[in-house]
Amino acid sequence: MTERHRDAALSPSEQATIRELLDADFRQTAARIAMLGRDRAEIVESSALTGSDDEHDPEGTSTAFERAHVQALLDQAVTHLADLELAFERLRDGTYGTCATCGRRIAVERLMILPAATACVTCASGRRR
Structure with missing residues (x-):
């Protein structure tokens, strides 16, 4: 197991910002899941109502x-929501903000862009040896 560095802890203001980002991303992702679920149901329903061979439809x-x-x-x-x-x-x-691979702190800037990130840039890019 990798050593966890003490400097990996986020400040209270960083935690609050991250929590807001995670909440917003969670709401957006849940809404996307609902929309895509409806879209999928509509596609399945419409294909059940038509007996045409759409596999050879030159129109689309x-x-x-x-x-x-x-x-x-x-x-x-769904995977993103689980993340x-x-x-x-x-x-x-x-343990948030700590790289799951090397145990170092993930840059706050990375977390602001990818709040569900579990790896630092170095580990995510595979540059660590």
Whole structure:
């Protein structure tokens, strides 16, 4: 297990800012999941109502492609929501902002852009040897 550095703790103001970012991202992601779920349901419903062979429709994409595309976006959003929940847990237990790979502090600037980040830039880019 990697050594955890004492300087990895976030200040109270940084914690408050991060919590706000996580909350906003969580709300946006939950809304995206709801929207994509509705889109997927509409695609499935509309394809059930038509008996046409849309796989060979020269006018556009196939229903199967649209359904797969929406499902992939939905899967990504669900994964991101789970990552945000883990970030909230790390914030509560005091490990938020600590790189899961090397144990050093993740730059606050990185966390402001990617609040669910679990690795510092060096580890995320694979430059650490």
